[in-house]
Amino acid sequence: MNRSILVISPDRQLLDSVESMLVDQPGLRVDTRPARLTEMNGQAVKLATDYDMILFQTSGGDAAELKAAADLATGRRSGTMLVALADAGLSITDAHALTRAGIDQVLPVSILAEELPESVERLRQKRGGGDGGRPGRIVAVAPARGGVGATTVAVNLADQIIARTARGQNKPRVALLDLDLQFGTVGSYLDLPEQEILLRIAADGTIPDATFLRQSMAVLPSGLSVLAAPTKFAPLEALRSEQIAGLLDALTATHDYVVVDLPRALVSWIEPVVRRADEMMIVTDVAVSSVRHCRRLIDFFTADNIALPVQVVINHESKPFFASALHREAARVLERPLEHWLPHDPKAAHNAADRGQPLSAVAARSSLAKAIGRLASDTLTRFPAAIRTKEAH
Ligand SMILES: Nc1ncnc2c1ncn2[C@@H]1O[C@H](COP(=O)(O)OP(=O)(O)OP(=O)(O)O)[C@@H](O)[C@H]1O
């Protein structure tokens, strides 16, 4: 099937180089407009219905340009991918504003040559199969220190995204992926039989497809699909980036939300997760060492994906009425208000882990279950599931 791309930029050199990057792609039509988005006076919105992907250059910090981008996002045909090409001057705040306005991807111009062919490939896969809607959202969960509670958050967030979906709406299709290859505990937290899928993928070097995953993943009574980490030892570098990229693309083609439990080690195959993630959740406590590491992680993740929203989740502490000096210092170091707090609730946490069930099944009324439920509701508000008809299930 043919695809069409429109590139909007006042910079003719950039237009030429994008065209030359895509010239070898079969079945792809590339049109260009030498203008800024704001100069197109709404014409871009009309054009949005004609193209599968629109790339536009933006320098950020310009309210009119942001408004034009938001209009484009509102007016697009469902399935049209919108990509902002960011000048070097684009700040993280501007990049966030663009994604909040509905832009799918913000690509720094400096990495265009490496990234653009991959984005186009995703466009092909997205429109070629599945139900034709937008790919699922990826929420990656990373720990700021060992044992801080990242897996507890990942497991129960995935579970609660299903539970918290409003009545009358289709239950979202949610996948939980344990990429803590060596020490993953998702399987034991959910009392699943051993799954050696990741080990098999690592051993034979293949890129898993959606059919293989559907047949191999465990499905819980709630409908949550789970891919657990191997119970046998696997070297951390056993997986290649392309395999993780393929795994995520297959999962997002068939699920509305993919929650990923990340390992503590920043291995090379984390990169495709960071590039694709819609949101990163870092689970931490307010100890100075954890907060410092959390800061390093934020810098690491946003270096790879400048527009990536990062949510900091403080575990083992209820939201205080008054921020202590320690809390204020943490917010300062992290350059954001501390919004998400999960209480220390050992009874609920241990009960759930011992029984191999999500908190909703064994301690639904506990303060911890409710707090993770709120986290899931917030996620659903930030990333509403794609509108799907019942038949698409
Ligand atoms: N809010 C909480 N209150 C009390 N106990 C908790 C809380 N969150 C997690 N725990 C407990 O802390 C322990 C570690 O949690 P978890 O496995 O989720 O952490 P992790 O960050 O994934 O650790 P790892 O470094 O092993 O991957 C578990 O026993 C879990 O039940």
Ligand SMILES: [Mg+2]
């Ligand atoms: Mg863990």
